[in-house]
Amino acid sequence: MGTLAAAIPATTTASRHAGGRRHRRRGSVAVRCSSAADERQALFSRIAPVYDHVHDVLSLGQHRTWKRICVSWSMAKRGDRVLDLCCGSGDLAFLLSQKVGLDGQQLQTAASRQDQRWKACYKNIKWIEGDALDLPFTDRYFDAVTVGYGLRNVVDRPKAMREILRVLKPGSRASVLDFNKSSSFFTASLQSWAIDNVVVPLASSYGLTEEYKYLKSSISQYLTGEELEKLAKEAGFSSAKHYELGGGLMGNLVATR
């Protein structure tokens, strides 16, 4: 089990409040997880309190750019029904929420809050407990799905891709952002050096040495861009293309059903 968030241009009717990270409001359903990947979930729970801050420092804020690109390439648009899989603290879910927006006059309210962290459109987010390997949604339900740094962390990637395909409407896109397992010796060496000499030492100052050492091993066990394209096609997507970001340190797969 883990973190899902669906942004649907309708008021949230969530049934259970466990509180999203930044918007603890009545009606937002949080997320709890208990599953075969409990240890991995526990790892992310330990990181959660410093997650956004560590990323801003380590990536010099670039992770926000990469996430905006991921959401943009999902082609989510106003009025769509979209899903952010493995949503964690909800960075991509909030971006998607702004893309799909609210109907009519509410839009003005959202616009007037443009400079505030909270936006009226966030009312369209449903925070859902769920498993990316067994999504609680009917077939052909979403106009777009994003996955930010999640596919690498699920225990069955082919099954996750098949589930994403199942819940997508025909012609719609999945946009999957993650670290890039580069085929370039130089890029792979730079990424490995940065993790060993920047990421892990800084994470250690937060008591997260082992958690961020897992990060390095998870990247080494991840798929290259070409393998991700193959994974998507084998799952049934009609097309799939992987694009490198951040000088090849990150990558984004765009797959169309």
Ligand SMILES: C/C(=C\Cc1cc(O)c2ccccc2c1O)CCC[C@H](C)CCC[C@H](C)CCCC(C)C
């Ligand atoms: C948002 C990012 C990573 C999320 C993340 C994903 C995981 O699977 C983890 C697993 C275990 C522990 C932690 C994570 C985790 O944090 C990407 C941005 C944050 C990165 C940690 C920063 C990486 C920095 C680059 C290697 C170098 C950037 C150079 C330049 C400033 C762009």
Ligand SMILES: C[S@@+](CC[C@H](N)C(=O)[O-])C[C@H]1O[C@@H](n2cnc3c(N)ncnc32)[C@H](O)[C@@H]1O
């Ligand atoms: C590195 S975090 C990414 C969070 C967020 N998407 C982001 O871009 O920052 C990975 C997230 O995947 C979630 N996760 C891992 N396996 C999952 C699964 N099988 N189902 C749902 N969520 C899962 C974890 O709980 C964690 O919140």
